[in-house]
Amino acid sequence: MDKLVTVATFTYPSEVAVIRGRLESEGIECFVKDEITAQVHNFISNAIGGVKLQVRQSDVIRATEILKKGGYLDEPDHGHSEFKKNIDSITGRIPLIRKLRIELRMTIFILVFLAVLLFIIYLLSISATQDLYR
Numbered sequence: 001m002d003k004l005v006t007v008a009t010f011t012y013p014s015e016v017a018v019i020r021g022r023l024e025s026e027g028i029e030c031f032v033k034d035e036i037t038a039q040v041h042n043f044i045s046n047a048i049g050g051v052k053l054q055v056r057q058s059d060v061i062r063a064t065e066i067l068k069k070g071g072y073l074d075e076p077d078h079g080h081s082e083f084k085k086n087i088d089s090i091t092g093r094i095p096l097i098r099k100l101r102i103e104l105r106m107t108i109f110i111l112v113f114l115a116v117l118l119f120i121i122y123l124l125s126i127s128a129t130q131d132l133y134r
Contacts, residue, residue, distance in 0.1 A: 002056035002057045002058050002059075003056075003057045004031055004033075004054040004055070004056060004057070005054060005055060005056070005057050005060045006033070006052040006053065006054050007053055007054065007055055007060060007063050007064055007067065007073075008052075008053045008067065008072065008073060009049060009050040009051065009052050009053070010050055010051045010053070011038075011045050011046065011050055011051070012038065012042065012045065012051065013032070013035045013038050013039050013051050015051070016032050016035070016051055016053050019053060019067065019070075019072050020032065020053060022066065022067075022070060022072070023053075023055065023063055023066060023067075026062070026066055028055055028056075028059045028062065028063050028066070029055065029056060029059070030053060030054065030055055031053075031054040031055070032051060032052070032053060032054070033051070033052040033054055034048050034049070034050070034051050034052060035051050038050070038051045084102060084106065087102070087105065087106050087109055088102050088105070090109070091105040091106075091108070091109055092105075
C-alpha cells in the first residue's frame with residue numbers, strides 16, 4: 001500500500017475543490033486531510049498546517065507535474081526569498097550568530113537595525129531640541 005504524500009496545502013477547504021477535481025480527472029486518487037476540521041473551526045486552519053491535498057506516493061511526480069503545468073504550484077524556492085538570501089549572506093559572516101537558524105538571524109538583524117534607527121532618531125531629536133534653546 002502506498003503512503004500518502006501531501007502535494008499542496010491550503011487555508012480553506014474550498015480552495016482544494018478545483019485542484020482535487022483536476023487531479024481526479026487525470027485518474028489520480030486524492031485525499032484531503034483536515035478538511036472537516038478547517039470547515040468547523042476555520043480560524044485554526046493555519047495552526048493545524050492548513051488543509052492538505054494528498055496523493056499516493058506512486059502518483060506524486062505525475063500530480064506535481066499536473067499542478068505545475070496548470071499553474072496551481074509554483075516552482076519551489078525552498079522558502080528563500082531575495083530578502084532572506086541577502087540577510088543570510090550578511091549574517092552568515094558574523095561569528096556569534098552564523099550557526100543560528102536563518103529565522104533567528106533575521107530577527108536579530110531586524111532588531112539591531114531598529115535599535116540603530118531609533119538611536120539615530122534620538123540623537124537627531126536631541127540635536128533639534130538643543131538648537132531650539134540656543
